[in-house]
Amino acid sequence: MVAARPGRIDRPQYTIRLALRAMAHRLLDQLFPWACVGCERAANFALCDRCLADIRWITEPLCPRCGLPLASPPSHLCGRCLARPPAFSRLRAIACYRPSEERDPLGIALRALKYAGRRALAQPLSTLLADRFPFDPSGYDLMAPVPLHLERLRSRGFNQALLLAREPGRRFGLSVDPGLIVRVRSTSPQVGLDEAERRRNVRRAFALRAGRTVGGCRILLVDDVCTSTATAEACANLLVDEGAAAVDVLVVARALLH
Numbered sequence: 001m002v003a004a005r006p007g008r009i010d011r012p013q014y015t016i017r018l019a020l021r022a023m024a025h026r027l028l029d030q031l032f033p034w035a036c037v038g039c040e041r042a043a044n045f046a047l048c049d050r051c052l053a054d055i056r057w058i059t060e061p062l063c064p065r066c067g068l069p070l071a072s073p074p075s076h077l078c079g080r081c082l083a084r085p086p087a088f089s090r091l092r093a094i095a096c097y098r099p100s101e102e103r104d105p106l107g108i109a110l111r112a113l114k115y116a117g118r119r120a121l122a123q124p125l126s127t128l129l130a131d132r133f134p135f136d137p138s139g140y141d142l143m144a145p146v147p148l149h150l151e152r153l154r155s156r157g158f159n160q161a162l163l164l165a166r167e168p169g170r171r172f173g174l175s176v177d178p179g180l181i182v183r184v185r186s187t188s189p190q191v192g193l194d195e196a197e198r199r200r201n202v203r204r205a206f207a208l209r210a211g212r213t214v215g216g217c218r219i220l221l222v223d224d225v226c227t228s229t230a231t232a233e234a235c236a237n238l239l240v241d242e243g244a245a246a247v248d249v250l251v252v253a254r255a256l257l258h
Contacts, residue, residue: 034046036048036051036105037105037108037109037112037118037121038051038054038103038105038106038108038109039051039105045124046109046120046121046124046125047105047106047109047124051105052105054104054105055095055097055105055106056095056096056097057094057095057132058092058093058094058095058096058254060073060074060075061073061074061075061076062075063075063076063077063078063081064076064077064090065077065078065081065085065086065089065090065091066078066080066081066086066091066229067090067091067092067093067226067254068080068254069096069254069256086229086232086233086236087233087236087237087239087240087247088221088232088233088236088247088248088249089246089247089248090135090248090249091226091229091232091248091249091250091251092134092135092248092249092250092251093226093250093251093252093253093254094128094129094132094134094251094252094253095132095252095253095254096253096254096255096256097110097253097254097255097256098255098256099255106252106253107253109121109125110125110224110225110252110253113125113160113224114156114160114224117156117157119157119158119163122158122160122163122164122166123163123166123167125164125224125252126163126164126165126166126167126168127167128252129164129167129168129222129250129252130167130168130170130171130172133168133171133172133250134250135220135248135250137168137172137173137174139218139246139248140174140218140219140220140248141175141217141218141219142174142175142176142177142180142217142219142220143165143168143169143174143175143176143177143219143220143221143222144176144177144178144180144181144219144220144221144222144235145159145161145162145164145165145176145178145221145222145223146161146181146221146222146223146231146232146235147159147161147179147181147182147183147206148161148183149183149185149186149187150183151186152186159178160224161222161223161224162176162178162222164222164223164224164252165222168222168250174220177212179209179212180208180209180212180214180219181206181207181208181209181235181238181239182206182207182208182209183205183206184204184205184206184207185204185205187202187205198227198228198230198231199228199230199233199234202230202231202234203234205234206234206235206238207238208238208239208242213242213243214239214242214243214244215242215243215244216243216244216245217243217244217245218244218245218246218247219239219244219246219247219248220247220248220249220250221235221236221239221247221248221249221250222249222250222251223249223250223251224251224252224253225251225252225253225254225255226249226251226253226254226255227254227255232249232251235247236249
């Protein structure tokens with residue numbers, strides 16, 4: 001028998017550990033009632049009514065192209081979209097948060113889902129996305145989550161964008177294609193990068209899965225957070241280049257840096 005090299009991952013055992021961890025999380029979610037992830041008070045939802053009321057929901061005025069909240073009406077194209085129109089037709093977030101505000105309840109929930117493995121938070125956040133769905137669902141042929149690279153998917157155990165897409169897909173009868181786009185290059189986390197670095201980081205990072213075609217399709221991309229639109233634009237550019245008729249983007253939150 002050949003001994004495994006130091007640092008080499010034993011794939012079967014690794015897969016078993018991920019499955020056991022997922023089972024443990026599901027069991028705990030069934031045995032114990034929700035506590036608000038924002039303030040830790042007892043709640044029937046991931047966020048209690050008080051924390052939900054503290055969320056800054058996005059309404060007009062906003063940029064009709066990238067969905068950036070604006071300081072005063074009327075809604076109008078922001079400077080970035082005027083100077084360089086993105087490949088997507090529209091991007092909308094249902095709420096915004098500032099990463100620097102540690103007690104922001106939506107930010108806490110999103111970070112717990114994404115970085116702390118709180119997979120159970122995906123369902124209530126996906127429900128919020130469906131409750132506040134900003135588009136006409138009849139305008140799309142399918143939904144596609146922004147993908148993770150295989151290495152990150154293995155370490156995290158799930159793609160949060162796919163989990164977030166499920167409730168809108170179910171409620172509005174939209175097909176969700178989890179494998180339409182693949183991330184072909186592992187990239188550094190976008191957190192902490194400026195806008196130019198974010199765009200360089202995701203350049204040529206995505207591809208259409210072999211055998212898939214999107215000619216003439218109207219596609220809704222789904223992700224958890226948008227900060228600079230770099231990831232959304234990289235995916236939208238790919239889909240438009242492959243012949244998609246239109247690409248819109250839906251995210252839970254728009255991260256505001258200032």
